[in-house]
Amino acid sequence: MKQLFRDVDGGPLCPDGSVACIGAFDGLHLGHRALVRHAAERARALGVPLAALSFEPLPREFFARGAPPPRLMLPRARAEGLCALGADVVGLLRFNAGFAAMAPDAFARRVLSARLRVREVWVGPGFRYGNRRAGDLETLRESGARLGFEAGEIEPVQLDGERVSSTRIREALGSGDFDTAARLLGRPYAIGGRVARGRQLGRTLGYPTANLRFGGKVPALQGIYATRVHGVGDAPWPSVSSFGTRPTVDGVEPLLEAHLFDFDGDLYGRRIEVEFVARLRDEEKYPDLPTLVAQMDRDAARARDILMQTPQRATA
Ligand SMILES: Cc1cc2nc3c(=O)[nH]c(=O)nc-3n(C[C@H](O)[C@H](O)[C@H](O)COP(=O)(O)O)c2cc1C
Numbered sequence: 001m002k003q004l005f006r007d008v009d010g011g012p013l014c015p016d017g018s019v020a021c022i023g024a025f026d027g028l029h030l031g032h033r034a035l036v037r038h039a040a041e042r043a044r045a046l047g048v049p050l051a052a053l054s055f056e057p058l059p060r061e062f063f064a065r066g067a068p069p070p071r072l073m074l075p076r077a078r079a080e081g082l083c084a085l086g087a088d089v090v091g092l093l094r095f096n097a098g099f100a101a102m103a104p105d106a107f108a109r110r111v112l113s114a115r116l117r118v119r120e121v122w123v124g125p126g127f128r129y130g131n132r133r134a135g136d137l138e139t140l141r142e143s144g145a146r147l148g149f150e151a152g153e154i155e156p157v158q159l160d161g162e163r164v165s166s167t168r169i170r171e172a173l174g175s176g177d178f179d180t181a182a183r184l185l186g187r188p189y190a191i192g193g194r195v196a197r198g199r200q201l202g203r204t205l206g207y208p209t210a211n212l213r214f215g216g217k218v219p220a221l222q223g224i225y226a227t228r229v230h231g232v233g234d235a236p237w238p239s240v241s242s243f244g245t246r247p248t249v250d251g252v253e254p255l256l257e258a259h260l261f262d263f264d265g266d267l268y269g270r271r272i273e274v275e276f277v278a279r280l281r282d283e284e285k286y287p288d289l290p291t292l293v294a295q296m297d298r299d300a301a302r303a304r305d306i307l308m309q310t311p312q313r314a315t316a
């Protein structure tokens with residue numbers, strides 16, 4: 001990670017100026033990538049750093065409160081992805097009541113001007129910001145005229161005649177359509193994290209599983225999947241994974257658990273990425289553990305077959 005900040009106020013982060021791009025950036029799909037890459041080119045042309053601005057929690061999570069909408073990626077993966085696309089500074093601004101109440105011009109003054117000394121700001125089509133979503137490209141340009149920056153928006157990125165959006169990706173993931181999700185994302189859908197300890201029951205069932213927490217967020221998919229785990233061997237590791245609350249063992253917190261085929265070793269604390277290849281079924285509550293294990297045997301056999309027949313999806 002290059003430089004991460006979370007607060008609206010504080011000292012200038014880019015004293016010699018910057019180019020900024022702003023978005024929720026959930027998923028970092030083809031549209032987000034086009035925006036960040038364009039802003040990165042502008043930053044290079046002007047010889048200043050690129051600041052990518054996003055929010056945590058996501059605005060729609062903040063407003064939904066009780067029933068937050070599912071999300072595609074955790075903040076760490078989003079920040080790392082933004083850096084990989086060319087951001088030198090990443091802002092994951094704390095989206096709280098105070099932030100939501102900020103007028104558009106105050107956002108421009110405090111964040112864009114005081115903290116980042118922006119010279120250009122780039123946003124996606126239809127971008128809105130500030131209290132009651134009152135800010136748009138026009139208000140950004142008005143603030144810029146006073147504060148000394150320019151603002152622009154990129155063309156919408158389309159796929160199959162429709163705009164690429166996080167909503168379309170959530171829908172594709174929900175129905176297990178990983179080909180469509182991968183085409184919208186420009187890479188296969190994967191969830192990364194650090195392997196945590198569980199109840200150590202898996203090994204007694206013959207299925208040790210590397211567990212990833214989803215940080216209390218609502219994932220965009222649930223069920224049993226054929227997967228490939230990145231970060232263990234040199235090549236993606238064939239595996240079968242469960243993403244759910246484990247009703248059979250009275251689980252509560254949703255966990256992503258990956259069982260790596262023909263692997264025996266300690267993964268605790270390791271950073272891995274679980275790439276989703278195909279959906280096998282919904283999670284079920286079984287009457288006892290032998291019934292669950294018999295089903296896991298069938299899941300594992302099917303996952304092996306599918307993985308053998310499915311080539312690695314490409315990254316754009
Ligand atoms: C392929 C696979 C399928 C699973 N299917 C279910 C399921 O349908 N219902 C369920 O309650 N748990 C399911 N689980 C989760 C197990 O209950 C869990 O892995 C087990 O309790 C071990 O937990 P531990 O990692 O905390 O030791 C599945 C796990 C795997 C690897």
Ligand SMILES: Nc1ncnc2c1ncn2[C@@H]1O[C@H](COP(=O)(O)OP(=O)(O)O)[C@@H](O)[C@H]1O
Pocket residue numbers: 195196197198199200201202203204207208209210211258259260261262263264265266267268
């Ligand atoms: N084939 C395997 N797939 C996944 N994890 C494995 C495997 N073999 C050993 N492990 C290790 O065992 C741990 C999982 O064992 P498990 O009994 O399910 O414990 P826990 O409940 O703590 O996840 C993993 O985190 C990893 O360190």
